Amino acid sequence: MSTAADVDSLLRMMPPPEDGGTVVDWPRMAESWGRPFPPDYQRFMEVYGAGVVQDFLVILRPEPKAPTTQFDGMLVETANAEDTWQDVYKAPELEGASPLLITWGVAASADLMCWDASSDDPDEWPILVFNRGEIQFDRYNCGMAAFLTGVLREDFPKCPLSDVTLWGRGEASFRKSRQ
Template sequence: MTDVETLRQLMPPRAAPEAPVDWAAVEASWGTEFPSDYRAFMEVWGPGAIDGFFQIQAPEPKAEEPASPYGGMLLETLTAEDVWTSSGKEPALEGTRPRLISWGSDAAADIVCWDASDDDPSAWPVLVYNRGKGVWQRHDCGMVEFLVRVLRAEFPANPLSDLSLWGRHPARLLSESEEERLLEQGLDPWTE
C-alpha cells in the first residue's frame, strides 16, 4: 500500500479539490519540480486545514510579493527562512543552510518545510520548526509519509508542538471554501 493509499484510510477525502494546479507555472517560478507525493496529495485532497489545526499550503507561484498577507507557501517559506537563521537546530542540522520550501504550518506556529537542496524532489526530507521547543528537526520522509506517521503516532516523539493530530485518525481536511460554507450555515466545521 502506498503512503497516499494509507493516508486515504486515515483521512478519507471529502470532496475533489476545487481547482487544478498549474504545475508548470508553479514549478517554473520555484525553479524545481515538486515531490510526486505532494502532487498526488493536491490531486486527492487539495490544500486546506486538517482538523482545524494543520494547514496544508496550496502550491503557488513564487513571486516578489506573497499572494496573501495571511499565509501561503511563499509567505510561510519567507518566514521559515527568517526563523532558520535565528533559532536552534538539532545537531544533524547545525551548520547547514538548506533550501527551504514550506508546505505546511499549524495553529501552534510550527512550520513544516522540505529541504529542497537536492535536485531530486523525491529525496527531499521534511524539516519541522517546532516552536514549542524552538528547534528545527529533520525527518527523512516525504510529505505524505510525514502526515501518515503523525496521524498514526509513529515517530519516536511528536514532531509538532501540539498533540492535536498525534495519533488522531480518522482526520478531516476541509478546504477554505468548505470551512467558510459551514460557518456561514452557522455550523462549527470541526464538530459536525
C-alpha cells in the same frame, strides 16, 4: 523518500473532500521555483487540495515564486521559515546546514513544515519541522504524506509538533480551502 503512493495510506486515515482536489499548473510551479514539487504533494493536491487537517494543520496551496502582497500562503510562510532558521536551535544533524526551504504546512501552534529542497530530485526532499514549543528545527527522512501519516499513527519517537492535536489520532478530517 516521497512517492505518490504514500497518499494511499493517508486516504485510509483521512477521507478526501467530496469536492475533490485543487487544479495546479505543475510545469508553471516547477519553472517558478526552479524545481518540480514532490510527487506525494502533487498527488495530495490532486486528491485533497489545499486545506486544513482537523482544523489544526493547514496544507498550503502551491503558488508561483513571485512578489506578493499576501500575508499568508506558501511564499510568506517560506520567508517566515527562512527568517526563523537563522535564529533558532537545530537538531544536531542540521547544525551548519543551509537548506533550501519551501514551506508546505503550518499548524495552529505556529509550527512550520518545510521541505529541504536542496536536492534536484524532489523524491529525496526530507521534511524539516520548526517546533515552536522547542524553538528548534528537526529533520524527518520522509515525504509530506508519510509525515502526516506518521503523526496520525504516532510513528515517530516523539510528537514532531508542539501541540498533540493530531498525534496518534489514527483518523482525521480534512476541509478544503475555499480558494
